[in-house]
Amino acid sequence: LRHLVGWCLAGSIWLLAALAMRSVALAQLGGHPGMWRFWDFAFPPSPLVDPGWIPRRLFFMFLSPLDWHGPFNPRISALPAIVCALVGLIHRSRSSLIETLLLIGPLALALLAASLRLYPFHGRCLLFAVPALLLLVADGAETLARHAGPATKPARVALIILLLAFPLFLDLNALLQPRQRADLHPHGDRRPPRIAADYPMPPPPSPTVH
Numbered sequence: 001l002r003h004l005v006g007w008c009l010a011g012s013i014w015l016l017a018a019l020a021m022r023s024v025a026l027a028q029l030g031g032h033p034g035m036w037r038f039w040d041f042a043f044p045p046s047p048l049v050d051p052g053w054i055p056r057r058l059f060f061m062f063l064s065p066l067d068w069h070g071p072f073n074p075r076i077s078a079l080p081a082i083v084c085a086l087v088g089l090i091h092r093s094r095s096s097l098i099e100t101l102l103l104i105g106p107l108a109l110a111l112l113a114a115s116l117r118l119y120p121f122h123g124r125c126l127l128f129a130v131p132a133l134l135l136l137v138a139d140g141a142e143t144l145a146r147h148a149g150p151a152t153k154p155a156r157v158a159l160i161i162l163l164l165a166f167p168l169f170l171d172l173n174a175l176l177q178p179r180q181r182a183d184l185h186p187h188g189d190r191r192p193p194r195i196a197a198d199y200p201m202p203p204p205p206s207p208t209v210h
Contacts, residue, residue, distance in 0.1 A: 022118075042120030044111070054111065057121055064123045065130055068167060080162040081137050088140030103132040137163070 044053045062068045062078040062085075069077045093100040107129045114121035141163060145156045 036117075039120035039122070042114065042122035042125070043117045044115050044121065060122075061126060061129065061133065065127050066133060067170065077166065080159060084138075084140030084144065084159075084163065085133060085136040086140065087143050088136035088138070091143045092136065092139055103135060107132070 044050075044057070047053075059075075059078070059082065062081050063075075066081070068081045089100065089104070092103070107126070110119060110126065110129070111121055113119035119125065141159060144159065148156060
């Protein structure tokens with residue numbers, strides 16, 4: 001009973017924190033619909049209209065926010081990580097269904113929130129899922145290596161290189177030469193023309209003359 005009370009108390013705190021964060025976010029929007037229009041592409045349509053929307057968005061998570069792409073076709077570059085994540089998901093669900101639900105549960109809730117148009121399912125808004133996805137990729141890679149046997153050591157080395165080489169290169173390049181964005185709006189945003197036409201940004205403030 002004591003553990004149940006503790007779980008209920010923790011869940012209540014998380015729920016209250018989520019409601020408070022949502023109220024603050026809505027207050028910051030100030031009733032302006034521009035942000036909802038900006039994220040319109042990140043809300044899933046009806047499955048009857050576009051049944052492939054969810055698989056594509058789950059696939060795209062390995063490109064953003066995980067940034068798991070290579071110097072050639074990004075979809076092909078992400079395949080090793082996606083295969084490892086699927087293998088890891090199957091292996092983890094067989095080992096412990098509870099652990100699997102804890103890993104992917106927040107992502108499922110985010111998808112539900114996106115279906116209700118409460119939270120965009122895209123890119124940096126899904127950063128919270130990165131640790132879970134990395135754990136699944138690592139679990140899948142370890143599972144494949146364990147079942148492959150010693151005769152396939154070159155293939156295991158190649159898999160490690162495919163998973164780590166280019167992301168490591170990107171990280172080192174960002175440290176040595178930070179990326180510069182020259183196409184930003186004066187307010188620090190980059191918005192499609194269709195959004196800018198309907199919801200123009202106010203001009204930047206004039207410098208104060210003393």
